[in-house]
Amino acid sequence: TRTYTIDSIPGDGIGVDVTDVAMECVDAVAGLHGFSVSWRVRDWNSDLYVKTGRMMPVDGIEQLSSGDGIYLGAVGTPDVPDDVTLWGLLIPIRREFDQYINLRPMKLLPGVKGAMPGIEDLDIVVVRENVEGEYSQIGGRFGAGTDAEFAVQESVFTKAGVRRAARYAAEVAAGRGGTLVSATKSNGIIHTMPFWDEVVARTVAEFPGVTVDKVLIDALAARLVMKPTSVRTIVASNLFGDILSDLVAGVAGSIGIAPSANLNPERRYPSMFEPVHGSAPDIAGKGIANPVGALWAAAMMLYHLGEEAAARSLTSAFESTLAEGIATPDLGGSATTLEFAKEVRSRLR
Numbered sequence: 001t002r003t004y005t006i007d008s009i010p011g012d013g014i015g016v017d018v019t020d021v022a023m024e025c026v027d028a029v030a031g032l033h034g035f036s037v038s039w040r041v042r043d044w045n046s047d048l049y050v051k052t053g054r055m056m057p058v059d060g061i062e063q064l065s066s067g068d069g070i071y072l073g074a075v076g077t078p079d080v081p082d083d084v085t086l087w088g089l090l091i092p093i094r095r096e097f098d099q100y101i102n103l104r105p106m107k108l109l110p111g112v113k114g115a116m117p118g119i120e121d122l123d124i125v126v127v128r129e130n131v132e133g134e135y136s137q138i139g140g141r142f143g144a145g146t147d148a149e150f151a152v153q154e155s156v157f158t159k160a161g162v163r164r165a166a167r168y169a170a171e172v173a174a175g176r177g178g179t180l181v182s183a184t185k186s187n188g189i190i191h192t193m194p195f196w197d198e199v200v201a202r203t204v205a206e207f208p209g210v211t212v213d214k215v216l217i218d219a220l221a222a223r224l225v226m227k228p229t230s231v232r233t234i235v236a237s238n239l240f241g242d243i244l245s246d247l248v249a250g251v252a253g254s255i256g257i258a259p260s261a262n263l264n265p266e267r268r269y270p271s272m273f274e275p276v277h278g279s280a281p282d283i284a285g286k287g288i289a290n291p292v293g294a295l296w297a298a299a300m301m302l303y304h305l306g307e308e309a310a311a312r313s314l315t316s317a318f319e320s321t322l323a324e325g326i327a328t329p330d331l332g333g334s335a336t337t338l339e340f341a342k343e344v345r346s347r348l349r
């Protein structure tokens, strides 16, 4: 039978709760579809950092490189500074494996009430540039302790980097009505954004049938709240895409339902699949985390592996669970993580 080797990094907080149940669902659906997943579960998290001073082993990236994919919960805890947990694990994985696309689909799921009425056909894909832009290592804090203390962060946008993100996004938009909304801030203040606009426009011009709708990020935020069904596909820089994906998920009901695929489209390196949300210290250990984001991300992983029928089965299983009104508290329900997952398992075909 077909076997895929997947490195699972549950991480911290609710990352552990949601990946635990999602891995069980993946095993169950794999069994029904004639393949199996060999999980290499990694204890790479904040506890490991406290014990060893590292979020992952020195050769962590090398260890991951032999797998077929990476499945992540979330990292982050109040006890360890976020820059340590993030630069020690999540960001290096995205960069070392050149996962330059962060694909974040969202739609109004059956049985789920969005943040406001009238958004029944919400269906948005955010294509987020995932390795450059505002998330750069250039900068820092200077003059600590003096009155002149300051902090600097440089954004770095390259023509090649913006081009490949725009190209991927144009392909996505081509299958979704042809309009690509480009999130920008090119009204004269941010130097990088007129460059972003130019490269996006030139790239998308190569795709017949796709047009760019360039929207300033502030106005786009308002439009996504007030008329979310007017937007289908978004291309955005690293930081803008990060913010917009939580915004869109919130409009669709909860950030607990949002999935993401960190893709190396050329498949030269493994891709990584994770829910969009973080470790949620406020509900960690309570057993009530919504596993839908993690399950949807797992479905995206199965699709990426070529197991499309299993991906569809897993997706319909969590959708039909929600459709029956079974949901965790973030969606207004009373199911625990385990209860929700059990319902999903019983619906796998």
Ligand code: NAD
Binding pocket: 014, 018, 073, 074, 075, 076, 077, 078, 082, 090, 255, 256, 257, 274, 275, 276, 277, 278, 279, 280, 281, 282, 283, 288, 289, 290, 291, 293, 328, 330
């Ligand atoms: P968060 O996403 O963890 O939580 C924000 C809010 O949403 C909280 O009220 C939380 O309870 C709720 N929430 C999130 N996921 C949920 C789920 N599945 N079910 C129900 N409710 C859910 O964001 P935060 O609080 O800003 O960050 C907490 C920590 O997570 C920080 O250390 C941050 O750096 C980290 N983080 C990590 C990742 C990642 O590893 N990919 C992503 C985002 C944040």
Ligand code: IPM
Binding pocket: 086, 090, 242, 276, 278
């Ligand atoms: C996400 C997260 C990360 C990001 C953080 C934790 C660095 O918010 O995956 O959306 O900003 O990319």
Ligand code: MN
Binding pocket: 242, 243, 246, 276
């Ligand atoms: Mn985020």
